[in-house]
Amino acid sequence: MAVYKxxxxxxxxxxxxxxxxxxxxxxxxxxxxxxxxxxxxFFFASFLYPLGCAFTIYLRYNLxxxxxxGLAPPKxxxxxxxxxxxxxxxxxxxxxxxxxxxxxxxxxxDLANNALPLYLSRPxxxxxxxxxxxxxxxxLLSLMTWVPxxxxxxxxxxxxxxxxxxxxxxxxxxxxxxxxxxxxxxxLLSLAMSAWVKWKPVAGALLFGIFFVASGFGAAIxxxxxxxxxxxxxxxxxxxxxxxxxFEEPLKRGAGxxxxxxxxxxxxxxxxxxxxxxxxCLFCLYLLxxxxxxxxxxx
Amino acid sequence: MATPVIELExxxxxxxxxxxxxxxxxxxxxxxxxxLGPNGAGKSTLINTLLGFLTPSAGTARLFGMDVRRQAKEAxxxxxxxxxxxxxxxGMTGVRFVRLMAELAGLPPQQALERAHEAFFWVGLGEVRxxxxxxxxxxxxxxxxxxxxxxxxxxxxxxxxxxxxxxPPARQRxxxxxxxxxxxxxxxxxxxxxxxxxxxxCCDEVLILKDGRVAAFCNLEEERRANxxxxxxETRGADAAFVGDIEGLGCEAAWSGNGKIKLxxxxxxxxxxxxxxxxxxxxxxxRLNHKRDSLEDIxxxxxxxxxGSL
Numbered sequence: 001m002a003v004y005k006x007x008x009x010x011x012x013x014x015x016x017x018x019x020x021x022x023x024x025x026x027x028x029x030x031x032x033x034x035x036x037x038x039x040x041x042f043f044f045a046s047f048l049y050p051l052g053c054a055f056t057i058y059l060r061y062n063l064x065x066x067x068x069x070g071l072a073p074p075k076x077x078x079x080x081x082x083x084x085x086x087x088x089x090x091x092x093x094x095x096x097x098x099x100x101x102x103x104x105x106x107x108x109x110d111l112a113n114n115a116l117p118l119y120l121s122r123p124x125x126x127x128x129x130x131x132x133x134x135x136x137x138x139x140l141l142s143l144m145t146w147v148p149x150x151x152x153x154x155x156x157x158x159x160x161x162x163x164x165x166x167x168x169x170x171x172x173x174x175x176x177x178x179x180x181x182x183x184x185x186x187x188l189l190s191l192a193m194s195a196w197v198k199w200k201p202v203a204g205a206l207l208f209g210i211f212f213v214a215s216g217f218g219a220a221i222x223x224x225x226x227x228x229x230x231x232x233x234x235x236x237x238x239x240x241x242x243x244x245x246x247f248e249e250p251l252k253r254g255a256g257x258x259x260x261x262x263x264x265x266x267x268x269x270x271x272x273x274x275x276x277x278x279x280x281c282l283f284c285l286y287l288l289x290x291x292x293x294x295x296x297x298x299x
Numbered sequence: 300m301a302t303p304v305i306e307l308e309x310x311x312x313x314x315x316x317x318x319x320x321x322x323x324x325x326x327x328x329x330x331x332x333x334x335l336g337p338n339g340a341g342k343s344t345l346i347n348t349l350l351g352f353l354t355p356s357a358g359t360a361r362l363f364g365m366d367v368r369r370q371a372k373e374a375x376x377x378x379x380x381x382x383x384x385x386x387x388x389x390g391m392t393g394v395r396f397v398r399l400m401a402e403l404a405g406l407p408p409q410q411a412l413e414r415a416h417e418a419f420f421w422v423g424l425g426e427v428r429x430x431x432x433x434x435x436x437x438x439x440x441x442x443x444x445x446x447x448x449x450x451x452x453x454x455x456x457x458x459x460x461x462x463x464x465x466x467p468p469a470r471q472r473x474x475x476x477x478x479x480x481x482x483x484x485x486x487x488x489x490x491x492x493x494x495x496x497x498x499x500x501c502c503d504e505v506l507i508l509k510d511g512r513v514a515a516f517c518n519l520e521e522e523r524r525a526n527x528x529x530x531x532x533e534t535r536g537a538d539a540a541f542v543g544d545i546e547g548l549g550c551e552a553a554w555s556g557n558g559k560i561k562l563x564x565x566x567x568x569x570x571x572x573x574x575x576x577x578x579x580x581x582x583x584x585x586r587l588n589h590k591r592d593s594l595e596d597i598x599x600x601x602x603x604x605x606x607g608s609l
Contacts, residue, residue: 113386
């Protein structure tokens with residue numbers, strides 16, 4: 001390395017393709033995240049549940065293993081859409097916590113330290129900046145949600161046969177689409193909150209507030225006004241309803257998982273859920289558009 | 300003819316209801332252009348517009364012939380920017396910060412790392428390049444900002460108040476670095492500052508803004524050359540006859556009566572001839588100055604006048 005060259009010299013060498021530069025932001029963010037032992041531990045621990053699920057699927061098609069251990073096989077041992085919906089719910093909950101730890105730290109420090117003019121004075125647009133930061137979350141959360149989900153489906157397809165796979169194609173589609181909706185909402189929310197308050201701990205707290213305090217407020221509205229429309233403030237209820245509709249209509253028997261459970265009789269029309277989630281995403285994009293700028297104009 | 304570095308055509312920038320830049324027009328090709336003006340004149344707004352941070356409400360601005368709005372990415376690919384305020388990425392070491400910035404400008408990782416190290420050594424921070432930027436002193440942060448601005452080898456360098464907050468030795472070092480960049484001739488630089496001396500030391504052209512308009516634009520080098528023919532003499536024993544003799548050489552002369560004579564030497568007349576005339580008339584020339592407008596004179600004149608010239 002030519003560190004002895006203490007002079008300025010122009011650069012006329014090869015340049016990387018413009019489309020790939022948002023990945024530079026993601027790469028540096030991963031290098032930073034890797035240093036956190038807690039996050040690394042949490043991330044790897046999140047694969048325990050998928051491993052358990054894989055073992056369950058294996059047992060379902062190899063009941064002889066239970067006999068070998070002297071255990072009686074259960075009477076009903078069906079692995080169908082509810083199994084995957086529960087899997088998605090559990091992994092999505094873990095994804096939410098990981099996102100709450102990582103997301104706020106992606107944008108807030110750049111804004112607090114006035115680093116955006118440095119990013120944006122290069123051939124690097126605001127959209128690429130947001131895309132770069134979002135890709136950090138999208139890749140991590142994908143590895144926790146739809147990637148192991150599809151791997152589980154592939155395992156079951158392998159064990160159950162082609163016929164079962166073809167007749168259950170709705171499951172991987174729902175896993176993939178449902179995960180991406182969740183990833184999109186989580187990453188947009190955390191980036192928008194982070195950009196808005198410019199303070200990592202407060203942005204993290206806001207994120208928890210949106211999910212837990214707002215849902216509590218919605219439940220209070222439901223209780224006082226004897227209505228179910230308070231659930232419009234409950235993001236986990238909205239996403240739970242969308243997942244149920246994606247997986248299968250017959251699941252509308254109070255399905256969902258973990259804190260995404262949709263209580264029977266309290267469902268709101270699915271188009272309302274979609275519309276609310278779209279509005280939430282648009283609001284986040286509006287916040288990002290206002291805040292991610294090379295220079296903040298004080299009018 | 301070479302493409303101008305900056306071209307402005309009726310450029311207007313509005314922030315909210317306030318019109319900040321008012322129909323700026325001009326073409327600038329200097330190697331080092333100083334941007335001067337009182338607070339609120341529009342210097343930073345002009346830089347922010349050229350960098351694409353602000354959208355013009357009317358008119359166009361071009362860098363090397365590229366429209367800063369329509370060809371923003373291409374234009375920014377040629378630019379390095381050292382902002383006025385503290386700008387860094389928390390928790391990063393100096394060299395990693397500069398490497399990231401170089402990679403975002405399009406350099407492959409290996410070259411970016413190599414040039415980040417070089418830039419750090421060049422600005423004199425080689426020994427602290429593995430320290431996090433948050434622990435740097437103000438002067439070191441300024442140098443780190445300069446390092447990130449040049450690491451990717453831009454063709455145009457925007458320096459916004461580069462000597463802000465620097466102590467005299469650090470300021471001197473910064474000025475030296477800027478002069479070194481300028482003298483290598485590889486890139487153009489735009490230096491925005493309210494310190495006339497910084498601009499005078501580093502720039503060969505000066506654009507003076509006032510109330511969002513161009514108050515004056517002058518080529519300092521030409522100004523210096525043109526003023527070389529203006530002389531101020533301090534004499535003893537000068538009289539009307541001596542002044543008449545000087546005028547006889549073809550000079551324009553003004554005699555204030557207290558021995559001081561201001562004159563303009565026409566082409567072909569040398570200073571030596573003045574001394575010969577003085578010897579004949581037995582006049583002592585005690586001091587001879589090439590009078591020259593300082594940047595301060597130019598700036599003050601521009602501030603007095605409503606509109607400067609381009």
